[in-house]
Structure formats: structure tokens, C-alpha cells
Amino acid sequence: MLTLIEKTVFVLLALAAVFLAMREFRRKALLIQRGRPFQRSDRPLVRFWYALRRVVLQLCAYENRPVVGFFHSMIFWGFLVYLLVTINHVVEGFFSGFNLLGQGGIRTVVLFGANIFAGMILLAAVFFLVRRYVFRPSTLDIPSMESAVILGFISTLMLSFVFYEALKLYGPETMVSGNFLAVWVKAHWLPAIMSKATQEVWLRVLWWLHILVVMAFGVLIPFSKHLHLVAGPVNLFFKNHGVRAEIPVVDLEEQEYFGTPKIVDLTRKDLLDLFSCAECGRCDDVCPALRTGKALSPKALLHKMQLHLLEIGETPRDDLKTLLGEVVSEEEIWACTTCGACMEVCPMFNEHIPKITGMRQYGVMMESRFPEELQTLFRGLENQGNPWGINAQERSKWMEGLDVPLIADKGETDVLLWVGCEGAYDSHAQKHTRMLVEVLKKAGVDFAILGDSEKCCGDPARRAGHEYLFQILAMENIENLNSYKFRRIVTMCPHGLHVLRHEYQRMGGEYAVMHYTQLLEELVNNGSLRLHAGTKSHRVTFHDPCYLGRYQGEYDAPRRLLRAAVKDGCLVEMTHNRDKSFCCGAGGGGMWKEEEGEGRMSHARIQDACARGADTLVTACPYCSVMFKDAIEETGSNDIQTRDLIHFIHKNMT
The missing domain is CATH 3.40.50 (Rossmann fold)
Known part of the structure; x- marks a missing residue:
């Protein structure tokens, strides 16, 4: 179909697109390499299978947002099908009449799938257009032109394919099994008769439109947030399968500096996180600091660090900005309770907390910059081995x-x-x-x-x-x-x-x-302790402590004990429960410093419990118990009380 000149232009454009994309990929790879080395190459086959499974099944998209995840997965799976379709598209341009898919059942199946996904992808594009520009969630930034361009590219790819296939039906292939969208478009959107010359012109126009959009999209990926399409799967391979939000042991005698003063003091995995972020806002959805008016936004934290990383080039380490104060504000860093909610929901398993604790280490140990109230904590621990100095x-x-x-x-x-x-x-x-x-x-x-x-x-x-x-x-x-x-x-x-x-x-x-x-x-379970259900009809709800639930994965033992110690039907679940539990505000040193912002996390949690009609908020953490007791006193909530789980066990043991 293509002339020799067109084939030459195609090859030159393809080489240019590959060059531009690879140059940007290389630039960002070199930026990542400026970070400190890290070791996470154990069990490579297990890691590879884990990453492949999550990507192919789109588990990362479905979790926490099933509707959004459905449309994301339609686009992803559709693009896998269209990878084959586009390759065939190129072959058709170079070798007129030749089809990689043949003329039999394989072609029918592929075309049927391509038609199905074309419709679903167009529907997804409309969904995301409305979601981003009409009914935009608070955790999504005001959409940039980039978002509109990407949605335009996706829609153009689908429409160019469908109309291209419809135009082919004017030729010898008056009907191709499985090509139902093309048949419908020809019947309703195209004239009944079209000359061969007109058909060939439009086929050539649509062929080039499809190919140019594919090339443009390929070039745009490394320059945009859609780099997560490439960086994300790599990040999943290097996921931390060990201790959650692990803080490395610092060699206090040999290390020249403590924490992460500069962006290059982060590990390469930390820097890979910055390019893996899809800016979906799931972390912001669940961050208790952000939800109660604090300065911290986990998504904005990574975005600020990414922008700074893109600026540094080959600048020597000593000439770089200091992360704490110059890139990320102290208010943001100290608002974090290390609850782990952001890391729990991140589809790319980005690790926010180690970055925050690294900056805290630098501020405390090298600059003596920390909230004044923590002075009492540090002095008490140093002198008496307890936070209050008793x-x-x-x-x-x-x-x-x-x-x-x-x-x-x-x-x-x-x-x-x-x-x-x-x-x-x-x-x-x-x-x-x-x-x-x-x-x-x-x-x-x-x-x-x-x-x-x-x-x-x-x-x-x-x-x-x-x-x-x-x-x-x-x-x-x-x-x-x-x-x-x-x-x-x-x-x-x-x-x-x-x-x-x-x-x-x-x-x-x-x-x-x-x-x-x-x-x-x-x-x-072994009969050493016997419990009976209490006689009083409390309506109780259980608050999952962050460090028992998300950090240790223990959600069931407290609930089984509580069910054994209260009357049937008395236990109700809050909206935010188990791995989606909402932090009390005490972690990360929060117990010993003044909580800033419009609201208090403990107050918000009391409201969650009251909204479920509970009269008793039960927990299994002394931090949480103290925070909720104070919150009830501060808010004057007379219709709810807080108890540690041991209260019910002690009261109802036989």
C-alpha cells in the first residue's frame, strides 16, 4: 500500500521515535543510578512471577477502586491485543494484501477481540474524561494538558482502527467474521458506495494517523507520568517482601552523614519509586494526616522529590538542595504517623515512610531540627529510659x-x-x-x-x-x-x-x-482460658492498631476474642477497618508532639465509631487507648466509651 517514499519516511520516523524515547529512558536511568545501591535480587523467579501476575491480571488497578480498576484493565488488556493489531497494521502497509493473522480462525478471534476492546477502551476514555474534568475526586490534581492528550491518543487509536477496518470492507472483503464494529460503522457512518481511489486515500490517511499516534505515544511515555507503565513493573519486581517500612540500621561510627540529606542519598529503589508513581491519589485517599488537614500529602511528597531529581543532572552532591526544608517542608515530614496506610494501598508498592524517616534522621541527628515537644521525649528516654523522664x-x-x-x-x-x-x-x-x-x-x-x-x-x-x-x-x-x-x-x-x-x-x-x-x-483454643459472652448488650466496634494490623498482619485474633466475650450481634465494623483502619495519631512520635492542622485523627476515629452506632470503641494498643480516651474527653462525647480488649477478657473469663 505504501510507496517507497512513504516506507522511507516511516523508517526514519520510527528511528527518530525510538531515539527520542531511549534517550529519555537513559537520562532517567542515569538519575536513578545516582542513588545508593540496594540489595533486593533474592528469589528472582519468585519476584518475576509476582510482578508478572500483578501486572497481567491488573490486580494493582482493581484494589481499592474496582470501577476505576475495571476501566484501567480494559485499556491495558486492549493495548496488549492492539500490539498485535498494530504490528499487523505495519505489515499491511509494507506488503499490500499480506496479513500476519492469515485468513482463518486466528484472524477472526483477534479481530473479534480487537472490536470488543475498541468499544471498551472508547467507553473507558469517556469515563476517565468525565472523572477527570467533570466529577473530579479531591485527590486528583487539576488535570493537565497531558491527560487530555493521552485520552485523545487512546481514542484516536481506537477510532482509526475501526474506520480503517470499515474502509477495507469496500474492497474484496465485503464481510469479515468478527469485525462487527467495522460493519456497523460502514453501515451507519460511511456512504453506501465509495470509489476505489477515495478508499485508497482514506486507507492511507488512517494508516498514517494510527502509526503516528502510536509513535507519539511511545515518545511521550518516558517524558510523562505514564513512565509508570515501564517503571511500575520493575518496581514491583523489587518490592520489599520483608519488614514493612524497614529502617536500615545505621553504622553510627563509620557513616559520614545520617539519614538522607540529599536526593542522591536515597537508594536507587527510592528513586525508582518516584518514576513509578502513577499519581492516582490512592495514598492521599487514606492518609490520616491529609484527611485531617495536615500539610502532608504522600502523593505530593513523591512528586516534589521527582521534580527535584529531574533538575539535578550531573550536579555534584555537595551542591544539591537539602531535601528537608528546601524540597520538602518540615511540616510535611513531621505530620506523618508512619501508619503505613499509603504503602498499603499503593498499586506500585512505593515506599513513602522510609523516605520520611530518612529525612527525620537527618534533621534530628545532623541539624537538631525537630518539633520542640520532642525534646522532652528524647531527654526522658536518654536519662530514665521512658518517654516522660519518670x-x-x-x-x-x-x-x-x-x-x-x-x-x-x-x-x-x-x-x-x-x-x-x-x-x-x-x-x-x-x-x-x-x-x-x-x-x-x-x-x-x-x-x-x-x-x-x-x-x-x-x-x-x-x-x-x-x-x-x-x-x-x-x-x-x-x-x-x-x-x-x-x-x-x-x-x-x-x-x-x-x-x-x-x-x-x-x-x-x-x-x-x-x-x-x-x-x-x-x-x-487449648482450653486454658474460658470466656463467656457478657450479659450487657454493648454495641462494640474494634479499631485495628496500625502496628498490629498493617505492620504485623494480625486482624483476626482480636476479633475472635472479642466475639467470644460479647453477646452475638454486638460487634459492628467501622467503615475503615482491618488493613484500611484509620490511625489514632500516636505513631511516629505523634503521641509526644502537638497535632497540627484543622482536625485531630483521634477525633475523626471517634466519629467513625459513632457513625456506626457503637457505644464502645475497643482496641488492643495502649497508644490508641490513651488517644481515644483523651479524644472522648476533648470532644465531650458522652455516648461512647473506649476500652482495651483485655477489659472484656478480664470481665468475662470463667
Whole structure:
């Protein structure tokens, strides 16, 4: 069909498009290589299969937004079909009358699929046009011209294919099985008769239109946010399959700087995240900081860092902007509670929290820039081993009159109960600690505590960026723990659970660690602990603590215990539950600093519970329990109370 000149023009344009695209891909690859190396090449086949499965099945698109995901998947799967169609399109232009698909069943199936997807993709284009320009969600930015261009490209590709196939029906192929859209277009949109010369002109015009749009789209990908089509699958391959939001152990003696002062101090995986972001806004949808009027937007955070990365070129490290303050504001960094909601919903598994904690480490350890209220936290941890600076010798006062065994006296025990700072010092949480001790005694558990020698696990220091203080506390605790014999550690606090189970392991402290709800469920299952449903008809709802749910994946043990301890039908779920739970605001050092913004996260959570008609908000975390108690007092909510789960277990054990 094409003349020699047209074939030459096609080859030159194709080479130019490939050159422009590859040059930009190379530029961005070199920018990523400026980051620090990272090691995530273990189990390559498992990683490859995981990434392939999520991409091909479009699991990343369907999660959390099924309707949007459906239309996204239609475009993706349609483009896979149209990859074959476009290759055949090129062949037809170079070799008139030749068809890669042949003239039989394969061609019929492919054309039928192409017609189906052409219709679905056009419908998807209309859906996204309306969603972006008419009924735009708050988490989507004002659409740029780029979005309109992409939607225009997609629509043009589909229409050019359908009309091209319809024009071919004027020739010998008056009917091709499976080409139903082309038949419909010819019948309703094209004249009944068309001369061969006119047909050939329009075939050539549509052939070129289709090819030029394909080339333009290919060039646009590396220059736009649609780079995630290429970077995203690579990012999925390098997904962190280990500890969530892991903070690397810093070599305090050898490292020249702490945290991530400059963009090139991030890992290459961190920089790959910036190009993998699809700007879908899922992270903003669930961020408790953003939803309560704070400065932080997880999506904007990555976008700011991406724009900065694109500016640096080959600029020497020392001449680059400092991330904290010059690229990202301090208000944004300190608004994060490290709840993990953003990372939970990100379809590309971008890792926001390590970037934030890296900037916090730099601010705290190298610049002494942090919220003033945290000074009390750091001083208390350093001097007394607890966040409030209360005398360390008073850590065991909560157990007066209970005859709680000390491991120093026993020498060996099955369960070492890690009380934690809240459970030892806070008057509200102390009640729950005493209840747990009485439950363990009732169930005949062989347990003991460290007593006054227990220190803060270090979680608030580490999440607030004070790695030096964390390591001091961790090493003292590990040395203390390693001097005793026990089979497992049981914690009241999910934050302590995470640190002792995962982070101490990186420092030589390998222990079997579980949350108290997991132990109590075990005791119920083996008959050591018996529960009966309470007689009072509470309407209770359970709040999933971030560090028990999203960080440890434990959602069921607390619910099974609660169902056993309340009357049937009394447990209701909040809208945001399990992995979509809404943070109380205490994590990431939030417990010890003033919460800024229009609203408070704990107040929002109380409203969630009230909206479900609950009169009791139950949790299994001392941080959450204290935050909700304060929120109820601050808001004057007389129609709801908060209880730790241990309250129901203690009250209803037989």
C-alpha cells in the first residue's frame, strides 16, 4: 500500500521515535543510578512471577477502586491485543494484501477481540474524561494538558482502527467474521458506495494517523507520568517482601552523614519509586494526616522529590538542595504517623515512610531540627529510659499488690511479659496491664517480667529520627534479654511487638515475639482460658492498631476474642477497618508532639465509631487507648466509651 517514499519516511520516523524515547529512558536511568545501591535480587523467579501476575491480571488497578480498576484493565488488556493489531497494521502497509493473522480462525478471534476492546477502551476514555474534568475526586490534581492528550491518543487509536477496518470492507472483503464494529460503522457512518481511489486515500490517511499516534505515544511515555507503565513493573519486581517500612540500621561510627540529606542519598529503589508513581491519589485517599488537614500529602511528597531529581543532572552532591526544608517542608515530614496506610494501598508498592524517616534522621541527628515537644521525649528516654523522664525505679509501681514474678528471681520462664512504657507508667494503661496479669494467672501461664530493668523499646525515638538514641536503648535491652532464659516474649503494645520481633533481630536480638491477643487466643483454643459472652448488650466496634494490623498482619485474633466475650450481634465494623483502619495519631512520635492542622485523627476515629452506632470503641494498643480516651474527653462525647480488649477478657473469663 505504501510507496517507497512513504516506507522511507516511516523508517526514519520510527528511528527518530525510538531515539527520542531511549534517550529519555537513559537520562532517567542515569538519575536513578545516582542513588545508593540496594540489595533486593533474592528469589528472582519468585519476584518475576509476582510482578508478572500483578501486572497481567491488573490486580494493582482493581484494589481499592474496582470501577476505576475495571476501566484501567480494559485499556491495558486492549493495548496488549492492539500490539498485535498494530504490528499487523505495519505489515499491511509494507506488503499490500499480506496479513500476519492469515485468513482463518486466528484472524477472526483477534479481530473479534480487537472490536470488543475498541468499544471498551472508547467507553473507558469517556469515563476517565468525565472523572477527570467533570466529577473530579479531591485527590486528583487539576488535570493537565497531558491527560487530555493521552485520552485523545487512546481514542484516536481506537477510532482509526475501526474506520480503517470499515474502509477495507469496500474492497474484496465485503464481510469479515468478527469485525462487527467495522460493519456497523460502514453501515451507519460511511456512504453506501465509495470509489476505489477515495478508499485508497482514506486507507492511507488512517494508516498514517494510527502509526503516528502510536509513535507519539511511545515518545511521550518516558517524558510523562505514564513512565509508570515501564517503571511500575520493575518496581514491583523489587518490592520489599520483608519488614514493612524497614529502617536500615545505621553504622553510627563509620557513616559520614545520617539519614538522607540529599536526593542522591536515597537508594536507587527510592528513586525508582518516584518514576513509578502513577499519581492516582490512592495514598492521599487514606492518609490520616491529609484527611485531617495536615500539610502532608504522600502523593505530593513523591512528586516534589521527582521534580527535584529531574533538575539535578550531573550536579555534584555537595551542591544539591537539602531535601528537608528546601524540597520538602518540615511540616510535611513531621505530620506523618508512619501508619503505613499509603504503602498499603499503593498499586506500585512505593515506599513513602522510609523516605520520611530518612529525612527525620537527618534533621534530628545532623541539624537538631525537630518539633520542640520532642525534646522532652528524647531527654526522658536518654536519662530514665521512658518517654516522660519518670524515675526508672518507678517502672514496676503498677504491680503493687499483684505478686508479679520477676525473671531475675525465677531465672527461667515460658512467657516474658514486656510491659512497655505506657503499660508501666500511664495510669489509664496500667489498669489494662494489671488485668492482663490477672488473666495470665487465671490461665496458669508460666510468666515473669523484667521489672525496673526494662527500658523503652526505642520505637518513638526511631520513628522520630533519633537513631542514635534508639540503638542505645536497643543494645541495653538486648543485653538484658540475652541474660535470661525464656521461650517467648509477649507484648501489650504493637509498637513494641514490631521493634522486638523485627528490628532487634537486625542487632543480634532474635526472639519469638507475639502480641497478648495472640497468646490469649492460643489459651482459649487449648482450653486454658474460658470466656463467656457478657450479659450487657454493648454495641462494640474494634479499631485495628496500625502496628498490629498493617505492620504485623494480625486482624483476626482480636476479633475472635472479642466475639467470644460479647453477646452475638454486638460487634459492628467501622467503615475503615482491618488493613484500611484509620490511625489514632500516636505513631511516629505523634503521641509526644502537638497535632497540627484543622482536625485531630483521634477525633475523626471517634466519629467513625459513632457513625456506626457503637457505644464502645475497643482496641488492643495502649497508644490508641490513651488517644481515644483523651479524644472522648476533648470532644465531650458522652455516648461512647473506649476500652482495651483485655477489659472484656478480664470481665468475662470463667
